[in-house]
Amino acid sequence: MRNIVLLGFMGTGKSTVGKILAQSLAWDFVDTDCEIGEVTNLSVTEIFRRHGETRFRSEESIVVARLSQQEQIVIATGGGTVLNPLNWQALAQKGIMICLHASIEAIISRIGHKNDRPLLKGSREAIEKLWTERQACYAQADFTIDTTEKTIDEVVNEILARLGGRINHEYSGVAKD
Numbered sequence: 807m808r809n810i811v812l813l814g815f816m817g818t819g820k821s822t823v824g825k826i827l828a829q830s831l832a833w834d835f836v837d838t839d840c841e842i843g844e845v846t847n848l849s850v851t852e853i854f855r856r857h858g859e860t861r862f863r864s865e866e867s868i869v870v871a872r873l874s875q876q877e878q879i880v881i882a883t884g885g886g887t888v889l890n891p892l893n894w895q896a897l898a899q900k901g902i903m904i905c906l907h908a909s910i911e912a913i914i915s916r917i918g919h920k921n922d923r924p925l926l927k928g929s930r931e932a933i934e935k936l937w938t939e940r941q942a943c944y945a946q947a948d949f950t951i952d953t954t955e956k957t958i959d960e961v962v963n964e965i966l967a968r969l970g971g972r973i974n975h976e977y978s979g980v981a982k983d
């Protein structure tokens with residue numbers, strides 16, 4: 807296991823948790839949305855607005871293909887990244903796939919008021935439908951952590967405990983005992 811891949815719906819904590827997790831392992835952290843932003847010089851919202859979702863997904867797959875070649879990184883994916891089986895396959899080659907889960911209520915209270923997620927613009931019903939449709943895909947992860955009632959540190963510690971001996975310390979910056 808050379809990388810850690812965080813997947814799951816928008817607002818489940820992938821980026822926030824990923825940053826702290828990477829720090830505790832002394833690994834690098836990358837966020838696919840940020841990478842897309844750097845490559846295109848556009849925010850996610852701008853790409854969707856100017857070029858549409860198809861273009862966003864194609865930029866996303868290019869970023870995934872590149873990141874999948876690297877090692878010792880924690881990757882926070884966008885909520886839709888792993889729905890493309892080719893993206894899943896590429897990320898899973900070197901990475902353990904960890905799903906972060908949260909209830910619809912938690913997701914809406916965490917990010918419902920924000921304006922930076924084009925796919926959250928619809929009604930609560932539309933968000934709930936998208937959330938429900940995606941659960942079967944997310945459930946294929948190696949394991950799932952429910953972040954609904956937890957602090958960031960609790961989630962990070964739970965991931966580290968679940969990973970246990972699976973972290974290859976030869977590949978991490980963490981000193982061996």
Ligand code: S3P
Nearest residue numbers: 815816817850884885886923924
């Ligand atoms: C998306 C999730 C977003 C971003 C884009 C599409 C999705 O990332 O990639 O708005 O399809 O669920 P986050 O999950 O980090 O919000």
